[in-house]
Amino acid sequence: VEELRVKSGEKIALIDITGAVQKALEKIGLRDGLCNLFAPHTTAAVMISENWDRDVTADLLDQLQRLVPDRPDYKHAEGNSQAHILSAMLGVSINIPVRDGRLALGRWQGVMLAEFDGPRERVVRLSAIPSSG
C-alpha cells in the first residue's frame, strides 16, 4: 500500500510518473502480477501515453480540449466541468502488468497523471496484486 504525491504546475498537463511508480513497486516487492494506480480525484485522470515525443502529448491535450471545450454554459457553478468530464471519460484507475519486478510497459509507453484543473498536489494510490502460478 503506497501513495505517490504528484505536483502539477499548470491547469492542464500530463505528468510522467513512470519512474516514481517503478520505485514504489520495488519497495513493495511485487515480482509478478498487476500494479493498479488509482487517483482519488474527480478533475484528474491516470492514463498511458507515448512519453518520448512531447509533440504527441501536446497533440493529445489539444484534441481533448477540442472534444470537451471549456464552455461558458455548463451548469456546474464552480467552472471546472471541463475537468470533471475529461476525468470521467479518461478514467482514474489503470492496471499495468508487472514482470520480474518491473512494469511491463511497451518501449514508448509512459504512465501519466493527467491534470485538468491544476495547479494542485495530487495523490495516486498504488495496489500490488500478485498473479497466479
Add this chain to the structure above:
Amino acid sequence: VEELRVKSGEKIALIDITGAVQKALEKIGLRDGLCNLFAPHTTAAVMISENWDRDVTADLLDQLQRLVPDRPDYKHAEGNSQAHILSAMLGVSINIPVRDGRLALGRWQGVMLAEFDGPRERVVRLSAIPSSG
C-alpha cells in the same frame, strides 16, 4: 462473487451504486486489494464521477451526447448505435482499491452505472482481489 442488479428509469442516466458496492464488499469480506466491477452489457458503462453536485453529472451526460449524437445515419438497424459507442468509449470494467474493508474512493467520487439505452435492469459483476503483503 457477487452480482448487483441496477434498474434504470430513463434512456440515459448515471446511477450511483457506491453504497450497493460497499455492502456487497462487506459480505465478501475483502480487507485489502481491488474491487473489480464489470457490466456484461454493450449499451451501458461503469465509471467513476463526481457524485455530489447533480449539475456535474448533467454537464457530463450533455457533453457525451454532443460527442456521440444520436445520429439518424448510423448503419446499425436497431437504432442504438449511440449507446454502443458510448459503452465502448467509457468502458464496462473498473478497479477500485479497497483498504480496511472499504472502497478507497476520493471524497467526491462515486461509482456510477452509466445507462445509455434504458430503461432496463442491468447487472454489475463484482470480483474481490486481495493485494500482496
Add this chain to the structure above:
Amino acid sequence: VEELRVKSGEKIALIDITGAVQKALEKIGLRDGLCNLFAPHTTAAVMISENWDRDVTADLLDQLQRLVPDRPDYKHAEGNSQAHILSAMLGVSINIPVRDGRLALGRWQGVMLAEFDGPRERVVRLSAIPSSG
C-alpha cells in the same frame, strides 16, 4: 504469463480476440478471478464491444474518426497523432472477470484489439489474477 500475437490487415480495425484469450486462459488454468489484457503499444487499444453485428463496429470506428480526425495540422511529425490520441483515450488495459475457467462476458460482448495505425503485428499480454475466497 502469456502473450498473444495479433495481426492487423488495415490501418484502422477492430479485431476480435475473444477466442484466443479464452484458449490462453485455459492453458494458464485460472478458475476464478480476473484476466487482465494489456497492449504494450501507443497506437492501438484493447476494448470490449458488441461483436455480433458488424454494423455496430463500423459505426463505432466511423464515430471515433469523427471525434479524432486525421488532421494535417498535428505537431507530431510521424503523422500518426490520430492513432496516439485514440490509443490514449480508449486505453490499452482491460480486466475481465473469470468464472469457472471462462471469461464472464455478456452475451453480446467481444474482446477487441483496436488497431489505429496498421497493418502491424501487435502483442497482447495476459495476466491471470485469482480472486479471494
